Amino acid sequence: MQGDLKFASFKQDMNLTMEALCRELFLQNRESVRIIKEEIAVKNLVKILNAALTLCNRKGFASMSLRDLSKESGLSMGALYTYFASKDDLLRLLQSQGRTVVLRAIETQIGGAEHPRIKLRKAIQAHLYVSEIMQPWFYLSYMETKNFPREEHKKAIEAELFTEKLLIDIIRAGQEKGVFKPINSELLGAVIKAMLQDWYLKRWKYSQRRVSVDKYSAFVLDFIESYLVSEP
Amino acid sequence: MQGDLKFASFKQDMNLTMEALCRELFLQNRESVRIIKEEIAVKNLVKILNAALTLCNRKGFASMSLRDLSKESGLSMGALYTYFASKDDLLRLLQSQGRTVVLRAIETQIGGAEHPRIKLRKAIQAHLYVSEIMQPWFYLSYMETKNFPREEHKKAIEAELFTEKLLIDIIRAGQEKGVFKPINSELLGAVIKAMLQDWYLKRWKYSQRRVSVDKYSAFVLDFIESYLVSEP
DNA sequence: GTCTATACCAGGATAGAC
DNA sequence: GTCTATCCTGGTATAGAC
Structure with missing residues (x-):
């Protein structure tokens, strides 16, 4: 369909490498990261964050000990503590970086689109x-x-609601133009969000069944549009 | 619609009180629970499981200490350990009981139905x-x-796949009869599951928005049926 | 059956040498 | 900037009195 993305080209465009993300993270957290030289900091942040993500995904944040992290990342306990002030602080670093990137990616993608139907497709694909x-x-x-500690917890919830609101607003705009049917936009936004989240929560299931992200995306879009789009 | 449940009557029929659940749990776990008298055991299990659920939902299982649990339940540390052998064992108790009840409830509900469309509605509502x-x-x-420890982890995944398969089988049966359109049943089953899970994962959101379970149920059913059901 | 007191260990965090 | 050695809190689990 017109304006549709493919995963392969999206990936190329966005340049979401771990190295680029860690560099940005370093520049935005000079107070927390007590290292001076950028190259050293970035190199080790990559090691630390990769290790932390691996371990947290395997056993959860609370059950990941910093001794585990030290072993997995190859840095000593002492060295770790020059990159973050406490275990909670490490979580904050991880968290904040992720949030920023997601919002930027989605907003970049839907920025160009005008037609609600295309905008909705792009938001979902992004x-x-x-x-x-x-x-x-x-x-x-x-x-x-x-x-998460209080403040981070709040931000995480806000981010969830923000992307959901983004979907709801697109739906409403389309309804006003008569492109979409008058369906409860709040509920539809909520279940779309649920379907988007299922993709990264049940990765094991989908990869086992050989469902690619493009296939999943096409299915979800078809499902939603056949419910929402008015006949031409 | 014909054969539809309402939440109020479902709740009455199924008798899922904490007390009934704990009694069943006690009877099935005589090796693990080192208490003789049924009444005492049930009374305290209710206290323990309620406290554990509260704390785990607030901070997660790993971050709930048994000292917390002792305070919240009103039993001493020593007493707690006569009801389960270890912290992991407590998790197993909780887990196994939940699983049993869910499957029984769903199977009871869809047991009576024959027509695929009604069967699907009942499965989702249940x-x-x-x-x-x-x-x-x-x-x-x-x-x-x-x-979860290995064995419990496996069972949890199996349970997820089992209820999903149940949905997929209903969809396929309906497709063979021509009642449903020839849509990818595996993917549809997966996203239905995702929507069902969203209901208990985001309770805060839905209750804030004053969406009742009957309203959510009606919405989800409408969404699915308008995609799946062939025109008459 | 239930409690208190305690053993014992793992975890986060830091000091200070290099 | 990084490492090793160590501190100390708070966790799970149990012994033994009542």
């Missing part, structure tokens, strides 16, 4: 594609939200 | 209704699955 690339990040963020 | 009553149980089970 969400699925980002979460495909950064799956461990999303998984962690979803699973650990309730364990 | 799932939503049970999870409405036992929300903390479902939430815990979903969130902690990956932390």
Whole structure:
């Protein structure tokens, strides 16, 4: 369909490498990361965050000890503590970086579109594609939200509601133009969000069944549009 | 619609009180629970499981200490350990009981139905209704699955796949009869499951928005049927 | 059956040498 | 910037009195 993305080209465009993300994270957290040289900091942050994501996805944040993290990342306990102030602080670093990237990716993608139907397609595809690339990040963020310290917890909930609102607003705009049927937009937004989240929460299931992100995306879009789009 | 349940009557029929559940749990776990008298055991199990569910939902299983649990339940540490052998064992108790009840509830409900469309409606309603009553149980089970010890982890995944398969089989039966359109049943089953799970995972959101389980159920059914059901 | 007191260990965090 | 050695809290689990 017109304006549709494919995962392969999306991936190329967005340049979401771990290295780029860690560089950005370093520049935005000079107070927390007590290292001076950028190259050293970035190199080790990559090691630390990769290790942390692996371990957290395997056993959960609370059950990951910093000794585990030290072993997995190859850095000593002492060295770890020059990159973050406490275990909670590490969670904050991980969390904040993920949030920023997602919102930017989605807004970049839907920015160009005008027609509600295309806009909705792009929002959904962008969400699925980002979460495909950064799956461990999303998984962690979803699973650990309730364990976040107060402030982070609030931000995580806001982010969830923000992307949901984005969907709802597109639906409403389309309804006003008569492109979409007058369906409860709040509920539809909620269940779309649920379907998007299922993609990164049940990765094991979908990859076992050989469902690619493009296939899943096509299915979800078809499902939603056949319910929502008015006949021409 | 014909054969539809309402939550109020479902709740009355199924008798899913904490007391009944704990009694059953006690009778099935005489090896693990080192108490002789049924009445005492049931009374305290109710206290323990309620406290455990509250704490786990608030901070997660790993972060709940047994000292917390002792305080919240009103029993001493020593007493707690006569009801389960270890912290992991407590998780197993909680988990196994939930699983049994859900499957029984769903199978009871769809047992009577013949027509695929009614059967699908009943399966979805039963799932939503049970999870409405036992929300903390479902939430815990979903969130902690990956932390379960090997054997329990396997069972949790099997249970997820089992209820999903149940949906998929109903869809396929309907397709063979020509009642449903030839849609990818595996993918549809997966996203239906995702919508059902969203109901107990995001309870805060739905109750804030004053969406009742009957309303959610009606919406989801409408969404699915308008995609799936062939025109008459 | 239930409690209190305690053993014992793993975890987060840091000091100070290099 | 990084490492090793160590501190100390708070966790699970149990012994033994009542």
